[in-house]
Amino acid sequence: MVQFYLDAERLPAFVAHLMAQKTVIAPHAKGQKSFTFETVAEPDQVVLDYPRVMQSIRKFFLPPKEELLTFDLTENSYETTEVEPIDAIFLGVHSYDVAAVGRLDYNFSVGSPEKNYLTRRQGAVFVGVSFVPDSYHFSGSVNIRPEDPTGCDIFLTKLFEGYVLEVHTPTGEELIKGFDMPAHDAGRPATGHFQQHIYVPQTRLSEIMEQSYDNDVWAETAEQCVGCGTCNLVCPTCYCFNVDEAVDVTVTKGHRERHWDGCMLRKFSEVAGGEVFRESLAGRQRHRIFRKFKYISDTTGQPWCVGCGRCTAACPAHISIVGIVNRLISDHAQAVVAPI
Ligand code: SF4
Numbered sequence: 001m002v003q004f005y006l007d008a009e010r011l012p013a014f015v016a017h018l019m020a021q022k023t024v025i026a027p028h029a030k031g032q033k034s035f036t037f038e039t040v041a042e043p044d045q046v047v048l049d050y051p052r053v054m055q056s057i058r059k060f061f062l063p064p065k066e067e068l069l070t071f072d073l074t075e076n077s078y079e080t081t082e083v084e085p086i087d088a089i090f091l092g093v094h095s096y097d098v099a100a101v102g103r104l105d106y107n108f109s110v111g112s113p114e115k116n117y118l119t120r121r122q123g124a125v126f127v128g129v130s131f132v133p134d135s136y137h138f139s140g141s142v143n144i145r146p147e148d149p150t151g152c153d154i155f156l157t158k159l160f161e162g163y164v165l166e167v168h169t170p171t172g173e174e175l176i177k178g179f180d181m182p183a184h185d186a187g188r189p190a191t192g193h194f195q196q197h198i199y200v201p202q203t204r205l206s207e208i209m210e211q212s213y214d215n216d217v218w219a220e221t222a223e224q225c226v227g228c229g230t231c232n233l234v235c236p237t238c239y240c241f242n243v244d245e246a247v248d249v250t251v252t253k254g255h256r257e258r259h260w261d262g263c264m265l266r267k268f269s270e271v272a273g274g275e276v277f278r279e280s281l282a283g284r285q286r287h288r289i290f291r292k293f294k295y296i297s298d299t300t301g302q303p304w305c306v307g308c309g310r311c312t313a314a315c316p317a318h319i320s321i322v323g324i325v326n327r328l329i330s331d332h333a334q335a336v337v338a339p340i
């Protein structure tokens with residue numbers, strides 16, 4: 001692996017170098033405190049020091065709303081809507097969001113591969129950047145360090161007024177060709193300590209969840225939860241969607257579209273006939289947490305939460321996913337010490 005030093009003053013020139021090769025999508029400031037991934041038009045608008053973006057890069061591969069097909073009832077025919085590869089360089093992605101894309105790749109590839117997502121994923125190149133954990137991040141508890149380059153073609157780790165730039169793949173080598181930077185051979189630093197921790201590793205969580213089905217934390221959390229679904233909508237590993245069909249005013253033509261949905265929303269569990277199979281907020285909260293740390297994890301061995309902290313940071317009721325999981329852990333530990 002080759003290392004260089006990229007001075008912060010040369011960052012706009014580096015972005016321009018990348019833009020000469022492909023579309024570049026990178027974080028931009030939005031308002032006073034928010035950040036968002038957008039297609040770069042001006043290299044000096046790119047921001048690499050940011051705590052988290054509200055929506056991860058998931059939105060490019062799985063848009064909040066998309067047309068799947070159009071149909072014509074008079075001809076009894078339909079046409080699927082074409083999807084193009086994103087084919088872009090994603091610059092400045094945090095390690096947990098790259099890990100989240102890996103989780104989505106699994107969800108959309110295993111079983112029945114899903115064409116639209118997999119088509120959009122083609123050509124995506126990742127240039128990761130380290131982050132300094134804030135009071136919401138806990139990705140260290142799910143084995144994702146702030147300077148973890150897994151899944152990246154190039155990785156930038158903050159050092160003084162610049163970045164240690166590491167090239168990890170042949171694609172990364174191609175990207176930096178023709179851009180002069182001094183070599184760096186002094187390693188790279190760890191970029192900070194986490195303030196939030198889950199007390200036990202994933203290998204123990206499945207069993208703890210198994211025995212926490214009737215824990216009081218579900219009902220207690222439900223007393224504060226307003227069922228808004230924000231925790232689902234900001235989560236980089238959530239991928240549930242709903243599919244709707246609509247006909248136009250002639251009632252002869254129409255389209256089918258899918259849009260994001262979330263298990264915390266009441267409508268999500270409403271089925272034909274108006275039956276709601278997960279009515280209580282306590283049951284929905286348990287399902288959300290089990291989806292992240294038990295159900296898929298039992299098959300893959302990996303937590304399906306990447307520790308970004310978005311669901312906690314965005315929750316209007318200040319419900320903390322780390323708080324819930326650690327409560328389950330401590331209640332389980334007490335039950336083991338003093339069985340009833
Ligand atoms: S964001 Fe908070 S209040 Fe809204 S559904 Fe999720 S846990 Fe409940």
Ligand code: SF4
Binds near residue numbers: 231237308311321
């Ligand atoms: S469950 Fe919360 S902390 Fe975990 S990946 Fe989703 S939004 Fe991030």
